[in-house]
Amino acid sequence: MTIDAKEVSIVADRSLAAEGRLKIDWVQAHMPVLNEIRAQFEKEQPFKGLKVSICLHLEAKTAYLAEVVQAGGAEVTITGSNPLSTQDDVCAALVEAGITVFAKYNPDPREFKDLMVRALESKPDLIIDDGGDFATILHSERPDLMVNIRGGAEETTTGIIKLKALQKEGALKFPMVAVNDAYCKHLFDNRYGTGQSAWDGLIRTTNLVVSGKTVVVVGYGWCGKGVAMRAKGLGANVIVTEVDAIKAVEAYMDGFQVMPMIEAAKLGDMFITVTGNKAVINGEHYPVMKNGAILANAGHFDVEFSKPDLAALASEIRTVRKNIEEYKLEDGRSIYVLAEGRLVNLAAGDGHPAEIMDMTFALQAVSLKYVNDSYKELGAKVINVPYELDERVARTKLSALGIGIDSLSEEQINYLDSWSS
Numbered sequence: 001m002t003i004d005a006k007e008v009s010i011v012a013d014r015s016l017a018a019e020g021r022l023k024i025d026w027v028q029a030h031m032p033v034l035n036e037i038r039a040q041f042e043k044e045q046p047f048k049g050l051k052v053s054i055c056l057h058l059e060a061k062t063a064y065l066a067e068v069v070q071a072g073g074a075e076v077t078i079t080g081s082n083p084l085s086t087q088d089d090v091c092a093a094l095v096e097a098g099i100t101v102f103a104k105y106n107p108d109p110r111e112f113k114d115l116m117v118r119a120l121e122s123k124p125d126l127i128i129d130d131g132g133d134f135a136t137i138l139h140s141e142r143p144d145l146m147v148n149i150r151g152g153a154e155e156t157t158t159g160i161i162k163l164k165a166l167q168k169e170g171a172l173k174f175p176m177v178a179v180n181d182a183y184c185k186h187l188f189d190n191r192y193g194t195g196q197s198a199w200d201g202l203i204r205t206t207n208l209v210v211s212g213k214t215v216v217v218v219g220y221g222w223c224g225k226g227v228a229m230r231a232k233g234l235g236a237n238v239i240v241t242e243v244d245a246i247k248a249v250e251a252y253m254d255g256f257q258v259m260p261m262i263e264a265a266k267l268g269d270m271f272i273t274v275t276g277n278k279a280v281i282n283g284e285h286y287p288v289m290k291n292g293a294i295l296a297n298a299g300h301f302d303v304e305f306s307k308p309d310l311a312a313l314a315s316e317i318r319t320v321r322k323n324i325e326e327y328k329l330e331d332g333r334s335i336y337v338l339a340e341g342r343l344v345n346l347a348a349g350d351g352h353p354a355e356i357m358d359m360t361f362a363l364q365a366v367s368l369k370y371v372n373d374s375y376k377e378l379g380a381k382v383i384n385v386p387y388e389l390d391e392r393v394a395r396t397k398l399s400a401l402g403i404g405i406d407s408l409s410e411e412q413i414n415y416l417d418s419w420s421s
């Protein structure tokens with residue numbers, strides 16, 4: 001039975017649809033790769049008769065991905081993957097487009113979880129997940145909603161870590177494509193996307209200067225490299241902290257100071273965590289921080305710096321500006337927390353640039369088709385995006401940018417293939 005989106009959706013305000021539509025139109029105009037996939041999906045209808053549930057940061061680029069999947073014949077239900085990253089006007093526009101939405105900006109934690117579960121109650125054939133929340137619900141509390149599932153695609157590093165843990169225990173029940181691990185995802189989205197948008201979120205939230213400040217980037221993975229590179233470009237003195245010796249050497253060779261957090265904590269004016277880990281800044285570090293230090297997180301969950309440890313040292317917590325909480329410590333210092341420690345680029349910004357999400361969401365769309373075409377052979381595993389799909393996204397991007405590249409001659413192919421000449 002077809003779901004009536006207007007009947008069942010739960011959104012904050014349906015009257016905001018026109019504003020949301022303008023936002024979606026703007027990003028669509030900057031997403032040529034996804035536009036090409038949409039044209040193909042409209043023709044081939046790969047998801048005809050299937051239900052697809054999506055859990056992603058619900059802003060305009062995600063909305064357009066949902067419409068591309070819908071154009072491929074799917075009945076689409078969507079929810080947000082973070083309480084502060086959902087944009088109510090975008091949700092309203094999607095309902096008008098016939099997509100079932102269970103999401104609002106800043107619901108309380110229980111409602112947030114309920115909305116997520118509602119988005120699975122259609123018993124989807126396919127899912128798109130971000131951070132493993134859908135996968136966790138399906139594998140723990142609500143296995144009854146898994147009855148139709150063929151497989152899905154996971155967006156981010158943190159979700160893939162969870163899926164691999166499930167797989168290791170032999171508990172994973174369906175194939176999931178690790179979109180994050182595709183080249184056209186982490187090389188551009190994690191590095192250039194997070195690099196730019198984390199600073200966009202931090203700067204628009206604080207309205208402070210970065211140049212001359214000491215910025216501590218915690219974690220030098222794909223995201224951390226981008227955040228550190230852009231901090232340097234903005235004129236900051238950048239310190240990197242790491243637990244991986246190879247990444248630490250890389251950060252050093254890239255020209256950054258590297259030291260343990262207990263030393264960096266004394267020097268930083270701004271801290272950005274991007275580790276996928278928890279409590280990487282904690283009660284050991286807050287006592288030595290400067291008065292006025294600013295803490296922001298760009299990792300998936302809001303546990304990277306410990307808010308409970310900070311709250312335990314505070315005599316008062318107050319909101320001093322939208323998305324900025326001041327923790328007044330008993331010794332008189334203040335430490336500021338941005339966007340409640342949730343991803344600063346999405347909770348206090350619009351997320352990655354559209355041109356970046358063009359490639360990421362193109363990979364999501366083709367990965368969803370791939371898992372649907374091949375789920376019977378794939379088995380219940382975490383699957384890499386096939387290289388041909390990754391390359392197709394890159395080639396389409398180059399063509400949209402009007403950039404040509406060379407190709408190997410016959411002689412060069414033979415030379416590279418042989419060991420003797």
Ligand SMILES: NC(=O)c1ccc[n+]([C@@H]2O[C@H](COP(=O)([O-])OP(=O)(O)OC[C@H]3O[C@@H](n4cnc5c(N)ncnc54)[C@H](O)[C@@H]3O)[C@@H](O)[C@H]2O)c1
Pocket residue numbers: 156157158159186189190194218219220221222223224241242243244247274275276277280298299300301343344345346352
């Ligand atoms: N903000 C966004 O829009 C966005 C985009 C992509 C990914 N993410 C999220 O960002 C996080 C990082 O992703 P990534 O792709 O860079 O992961 P990654 O695995 O490439 O890098 C994480 C790095 O953190 C380091 N690390 C772990 N614990 C640490 C600690 N205690 N101190 C210092 N360093 C530590 C690891 O050694 C690793 O080098 C994940 O949660 C991911 O889901 C966010």
